[in-house]
Amino acid sequence: MVEAAYIQKVCVVRAKEVVVDAVSRFSSDDASFVDFYKKAFRELNPDYPKFFKMDALSKLAVLAAEYLLEGESLDDLALVLANRSGSLDTDVRHQAAIQHEGEYFPSPATFVYTLANICAGEISIRHGLQTENAFFVSENYPIDTAFSYTEYLLKSGKASQVLCGWVELFEEKYEAVLYLVSPKGTKKHTAENIKALFA
Template identity: 80%
Template sequence: MVEETYIEKVCIVRANSIVVDTVPRFSSDDSLFAEFSKQAFRQINPEYPKFFKMDSLSKLAVLAAEYLLEGQPIDDLALVLANRSGSLDTDVRHQESIQNEQEYYPSPATFVYTLANICAGEISIRHGLQTENAFFIAEDYPINTARSYTEYLLKSGKAKRVLCGWVEFFEEKYDAVLYIVSPKGTNKHSAENIKKLFE
């Protein structure tokens, strides 16, 4: 039975850069997320064309997960994610297509991404995960809720490790802070240490 849990690895994507465990992994001068994410994903994995068809929120989540999970075991990995805007960025584009009287025809490719938890689904598809997952909507990262749920998953044996974090995208403003929690490590999975990830 798991007694102690730790923050094992961290990936932060913001301001046109990707940092894994305080080590810069990728940066770009391109201010548009579409170009930045394309370049960053091709650097680490040029062999997954589905990435380029996703909405921006899913691209952000999958991109951060790709860097975070590099070289990591993925068996029995659960997902606990959160953001502030849900799928609002995609929802706005979907609504605009509905209201366009000249070209009325809502795109199924856009509609499929009008749920925030689809980004968790895209991570699961990409890595073949068949485990527990949850997606919370909150003004700020719900540290206590995410921590409690993660502890439950690990201590009940429902997962061996949990990928947790924040994936926020709205109108070209984006921020991803993903981290892996497991029984291994030195950085305790405490509310205080989680809060430090967002400072």
């Protein structure tokens, strides 16, 4: 059970840049998200070819988590994520594949990603996590819900640290704001401090 929780580390992915704790770790002038995520992921040189087979939302979530969790212990790590569009980016692609009766060739590889929480599953698979996870769909990051649920996970002993945040992607518009809540750090885990991450 964690008595005091802190926002230990923050990773933001937006506008063709990856920033960890206010330090730019990767940036690119590439116009498309596809080119950006490929280069940003390869910058870390991970041996994980499965990354390139995921849907775009999962790639964004796994990419941000890769930078956030670099060098961190993953013991009892839970996930609490949210976004606005759910899996709409993949849903549109899936719908396009089944739109015309004569050309009905839905891809199982696309269909499997028509749930937003699959991106949390991909982070769990990548890092071997076997703890709690939750995914919320909300117009804006549900600060109070994420704060309360994270505090519950820590104080109940269901997790000793929690990866929280926002992973929003639709077409070429994307943003990830992930933060690690743990017993380490100097910035208290409060709703006000979470709000500041999104200011």
